[in-house]
Amino acid sequence: xxxxxxxxxxxxxxxxxxxxxxxxxxxxxxxxxxxxxxxxxxxxxxxxxxxxxxxxxxxxxxxxxxxxxxxxxxxxxxxxxxxxxxxxxxxxxxxxxxxxxxxxxxxxxxxxxxxxxxxxxxxxxxxxxxxxxxxxxxxxxxxxxxxxxxxxxxxxxxxxxxxxxxxxxxxxxxxxxxxxxxxxxxxxxxxxxxxxxxxxxxxxxxxxxxxxxxxxxxxxxxxxxxxxxxxxxxxxxxxxxxxxxxxxxxxxxxxxxxxxxxxxxxxxxxxxxxxxxxxxxxxxxxxxxxxxxxxxxxxxxxxxxxxxxxxxxxxxxxxxxxxxxxxxxxxxxxxxxxxxxxxxxxxxxxxxxxxxxxxxxxxxxxxxxxxxxxxxxxxxxxxxxxxxxxxxxxxxxxxxxxxxxxxxxxxxxxxxxxxxxxxxxxxxxxxxxxxxxxxxxxxxxxxxxxxxxxxxxxxxxxxxxxxxxxxxxxxxxxxxxxxxxxxxxxxxxxxxxxxxxxxxxxxxxxxxxx
Ligand code: AMP
Numbered sequence: 437x438x439x440x441x442x443x444x445x446x447x448x449x450x451x452x453x454x455x456x457x458x459x460x461x462x463x464x465x466x467x468x469x470x471x472x473x474x475x476x477x478x479x480x481x482x483x484x485x486x487x488x489x490x491x492x493x494x495x496x497x498x499x500x501x502x503x504x505x506x507x508x509x510x511x512x513x514x515x516x517x518x519x520x521x522x523x524x525x526x527x528x529x530x531x532x533x534x535x536x537x538x539x540x541x542x543x544x545x546x547x548x549x550x551x552x553x554x555x556x557x558x559x560x561x562x563x564x565x566x567x568x569x570x571x572x573x574x575x576x577x578x579x580x581x582x583x584x585x586x587x588x589x590x591x592x593x594x595x596x597x598x599x600x601x602x603x604x605x606x607x608x609x610x611x612x613x614x615x616x617x618x619x620x621x622x623x624x625x626x627x628x629x630x631x632x633x634x635x636x637x638x639x640x641x642x643x644x645x646x647x648x649x650x651x652x653x654x655x656x657x658x659x660x661x662x663x664x665x666x667x668x669x670x671x672x673x674x675x676x677x678x679x680x681x682x683x684x685x686x687x688x689x690x691x692x693x694x695x696x697x698x699x700x701x702x703x704x705x706x707x708x709x710x711x712x713x714x715x716x717x718x719x720x721x722x723x724x725x726x727x728x729x730x731x732x733x734x735x736x737x738x739x740x741x742x743x744x745x746x747x748x749x750x751x752x753x754x755x756x757x758x759x760x761x762x763x764x765x766x767x768x769x770x771x772x773x774x775x776x777x778x779x780x781x782x783x784x785x786x787x788x789x790x791x792x793x794x795x796x797x798x799x800x801x802x803x804x805x806x807x808x809x810x811x812x813x814x815x816x817x818x819x820x821x822x823x824x825x826x827x828x829x830x831x832x833x834x835x836x837x838x839x840x841x842x843x844x845x846x847x848x849x850x851x852x853x854x855x856x857x858x859x860x861x862x863x864x865x866x867x868x869x870x871x872x873x874x875x876x877x878x879x880x881x882x883x884x885x886x887x888x889x890x891x892x893x894x895x896x897x898x899x900x901x902x903x904x905x906x907x908x909x910x911x912x913x914x915x916x917x918x919x920x921x922x923x924x925x926x927x928x929x930x931x932x933x934x935x936x937x938x939x940x941x942x943x944x945x946x947x948x949x950x
Contacts, residue, residue: 469497475504476525477532479568484521487564491792493518493828496525498675503651504529508669511653512676515624516827523547523621523651524562524595530619531594532569541589542616543574543596546644548603548637550627552577555597558623562595571595576612578602586611600628600636607643617644625654625661634660641668677830687802689833690811690848691822699813700729701840702851703785706811707735707763709850712756712779715765716797718786723765726785730763734855736863737763740770755864768793777803781849784812787821791828798831811849 471492472481484490492500495513503509503526513519527545538544549555552575559575566573576585576598582605589596589612596603596612606612620641622628628637641650650669654661665672694702707713707730715737717723723739730737738752738761749770755761757776766774768788782801788794801808812833814822826833838845845851 474500476529477569480528480565483565483568491790493791494830495519495675495677496522500525502673506649508649508672509651510665510669510672510674513653514655517677517830518828519653520558520561523653527595527619528565528569528571531571538592538594539616540592541611541613543593544616545595545619546617547597547621547623548600549623550631552579552599555599558597576602576606600633600640603640604636614643615645617648619649620644621651623653625652625664626656626658629660686807687798688809689831691814691833691835692811692838693814693835694838696815698840702838704730704733704854705840705845705851706783706849707737708852708854711781713763713781713783714779714800715783715785717765720767722786723767727765731859734857734859735763736761736859737765740764740766742770774800780808782810787818788825791825794825794829
């Protein structure tokens with residue numbers, strides 16, 4: 437109880453807590469450099485923008501400036517983090533400075549990768565940006581005609597992307613010479629080690645210019661990789677996606693895979709949880725719609741967006757802080773300046789615009805060492821997009837299939853059945869309830885969330901309060917057309933009361949993104 441009392445005492449919202457809409461508070465805004473500021477040639481920046489790449493991912497923001505400055509870089513980053521451009525863009529910046537063509541057979545830059553597929557992917561990724569500054573990129577991998585590669589090497593190549601095996605063949609035959617290589621990248625060094633390529637890699641690196649720059653990227657740094665680093669990356673700087681904000685270790689990230697028709701019901705159950713929840717939507721209208729649907733089933737939700745006057749927004753935030761409004765539905769811009777402690781769940785109702793917004797949203801929780809959970813509600817057609825966003829953000833998100841009433845949903849978010857009784861506007865306006873949160877089981881401060889107490893109770897008969905099924909007015913009905921009162925999740929109703937739909941659509945395995 438002391439927790440509840442403590443949390444319900446509404447401190448007034450200070451000006452810092454409510455930053456003006458269009459200018460996020462400086463403390464909140466991660467200092468992000470743009471690709472132009474990093475020192476990339478203008479045509480490369482323009483070509484990136486044309487492909488929608490405007491904000492460097494964390495590994496790029498960390499590594500590219502050092503690599504452009506000529507330093508050896510050891511990058512700990514996985515596929516999906518943007519590592520290809522992290523080593524590729526500095527190469528382009530440097531190679532674009534040459535006015536003459538590369539000499540026959542003598543590439544100026546080398547990218548070593550473990551597999552053919554990766555080599556082709558790297559060439560495809562770099563090609564649009566390389567061609568914007570006249571830099572020639574070639575893949576030299578097995579499974580492609582050797583003689584054709586010989587001819588292309590003879591005509592001069594700036595960046596050679598190769599597997600150690602095929603490059604070894606070219607070196608032995610004298611069809612490629614590495615004495616002009618000024619910058620070498622090793623991509624997925626750990627995989628190359630696992631595949632037994634390190635002796636070959638060592639001998640290849642030994643043929644590049646001794647004063648050459650080296651960039652090594654690897655998801656893990658086991659002993660073999662470390663020995664490579666010691667031998668070839670003198671005075672290197674290390675950057676890791678884990679250094680980023682995303683890796684606050686008290687924050688857990690989930691991708692909740694839901695069917696389109698169940699999204700509203702899932703949101704309602706999440707909204708009915710105990711604690712402070714912030715939900716993010718892309719647009720003002722989206723926020724209003726979600727808020728209305730939540731209120732209709734008994735969840736005191738309010739929206740925060742640029743369409744509201746400053747004084748309205750101040751009051752919304754005060755009620756959120758006091759616990760009167762347990763669920764805030766916000767747009768990205770409106771939520772930037774918010775500093776409210778005790779938000780233990782962030783919900784991406786719509787996917788964020790980019791990885792930076794993902795991190796901004798996530799940053800509303802797990803503040804000051806508290807625990808926090810971040811969930812993205814993902815429809816089948818959004819999976820790829822969200823996978824890319826979490827990858828870029830350097831986040832290890834666990835993907836779980838959830839459905840209304842599913843145990844996983846309850847365990848991860850604390851979801852439970854909403855009361856079903858629509859929330860009246862009066863709830864937000866009147867002071868007659870004092871500052872005490874009106875809902876029973878409102879915010880409970882630092883109570884551990886996962887001890888099972890507050891979770892979903894499936895079809896267990898409810899003994900007190902809450903939703904009772906066959907009320908005559910206004911009950912929550914999930915997303916089904918109404919036939920008679922009562923929340924029914926998305927399952928045909930057989931008897932009164934909340935029934936979720938535990939039996940279908942439950943947990944279907946868990947997998948890691950990235
Ligand atoms: P990678 O980790 O290099 O395999 O990159 C993963 C994907 O993210 C690729 O499709 C890239 O084109 C894309 N990508 C790389 N950097 C960015 C960025 N800064 N913003 C958006 N997308 C990016």
